[in-house]
Amino acid sequence: MSNALAIVTGAIQEARDDFSRVLVDRSLSFERESGFAIQQLQKNDYTLGVAMKNKQSVINAVTNVAAIGISLNPARKQAYLVPRDGQICLDISYIGLLDLAVASGSILWGQAEIVRENDGFSLNGFDKPPTHNFNPFGKDRGPIIGAYVVVKTHSGDYLTTTMSIDEIYAIRDRSEGWKAFYAKKIKSTPWASDEGEMIKKTVIKRAYKLWPKTERLDDAMDHLNRTNAEGLSDRPDDWIDVAPLIAEALRTRTDVEALAYWKAHNAQLANQPADHKKLKDAIATHRAKLRAEAQEASTIDVEATPVTEQPAMTAEEADFQCTQGAPA
Numbered sequence: 001m002s003n004a005l006a007i008v009t010g011a012i013q014e015a016r017d018d019f020s021r022v023l024v025d026r027s028l029s030f031e032r033e034s035g036f037a038i039q040q041l042q043k044n045d046y047t048l049g050v051a052m053k054n055k056q057s058v059i060n061a062v063t064n065v066a067a068i069g070i071s072l073n074p075a076r077k078q079a080y081l082v083p084r085d086g087q088i089c090l091d092i093s094y095i096g097l098l099d100l101a102v103a104s105g106s107i108l109w110g111q112a113e114i115v116r117e118n119d120g121f122s123l124n125g126f127d128k129p130p131t132h133n134f135n136p137f138g139k140d141r142g143p144i145i146g147a148y149v150v151v152k153t154h155s156g157d158y159l160t161t162t163m164s165i166d167e168i169y170a171i172r173d174r175s176e177g178w179k180a181f182y183a184k185k186i187k188s189t190p191w192a193s194d195e196g197e198m199i200k201k202t203v204i205k206r207a208y209k210l211w212p213k214t215e216r217l218d219d220a221m222d223h224l225n226r227t228n229a230e231g232l233s234d235r236p237d238d239w240i241d242v243a244p245l246i247a248e249a250l251r252t253r254t255d256v257e258a259l260a261y262w263k264a265h266n267a268q269l270a271n272q273p274a275d276h277k278k279l280k281d282a283i284a285t286h287r288a289k290l291r292a293e294a295q296e297a298s299t300i301d302v303e304a305t306p307v308t309e310q311p312a313m314t315a316e317e318a319d320f321q322c323t324q325g326a327p328a
Helices: 003-013 016-022 028-042 045-055 055-068 094-103 165-174 178-180 193-211 215-228 242-249 254-270 274-303 315-325
Strands: 079-085 087-093 111-114 120-122 130-135 142-154 157-162
Touching: 003 028, 003 045, 003 055, 016 028, 016 087, 016 130, 016 242, 028 045, 028 055, 028 079, 045 055, 055 079, 055 087, 055 242, 079 094, 087 094, 087 215, 094 111, 094 193, 094 215, 111 193, 142 165, 142 193, 157 165, 157 193, 165 178, 165 193, 178 193, 193 215, 242 254, 242 274, 254 274
Parallel strands: none
Antiparallel strands: 079 087, 111 142, 120 130, 142 157
């Protein structure tokens, strides 16, 4: 193992506690995900070099894996660690977004596809899947003219969202990542290297607004728009990420410390009622756990304390108790 990889591996291990604190999908484990992270970083010298220069971004990316509930397993093709603007970012694929939508209970299944000029495509109403006829191996399908995503809800309905390529490119052109690439401030962008993936992600990001809401999917979408600069976020510029606040709150060791943390930080989320409640619930659960642990420790201490034999009651004391218990 190279010295650089050893240093980055050590940095990733620092994320273990935060990973466990913010984990939303218990099927993920730090051991496996950290292993996948190391595998991805060591494949490319440039990526490893960025990780060396900005180790905190690696820690943040691995922690985001847990907070969003997505896997770096290359076989699942859900997410990757990529160098971007001097830092390592967690990138979520369109497959990962659809998997998250299913896993979080928003939809039963979904599929996104690109439509080309020579394909046969027609909508069959908003509650039925579209008809898309094409030869996946054909070389004469023509240029891309749009994309769509169709999902099935838990009520059995189909929801189809379509976007023309002009609409998709309009969103691409407003993204900070594309602007920087177009101005030659950065050398690469997923819009240039993986355009097909980005086209599908764009239509999914529009469609999900019509799907049943889940926090995990909301967090994933906002992460892509803000942290990865792929597009515009619906959240205001002064929006505060609640995940680090929760992680820090869960590091408190006593009920008093946890309550003090709540009093000191809850006002930051006054304009984010959903996140305000998320922090409140997390701290309430944490405080209950701390009180239970303190009570258990107190009980153990009491049981371990030798019982002092009480002196026998005098005749006068016995007579007093009998008198107190006698009917008037």
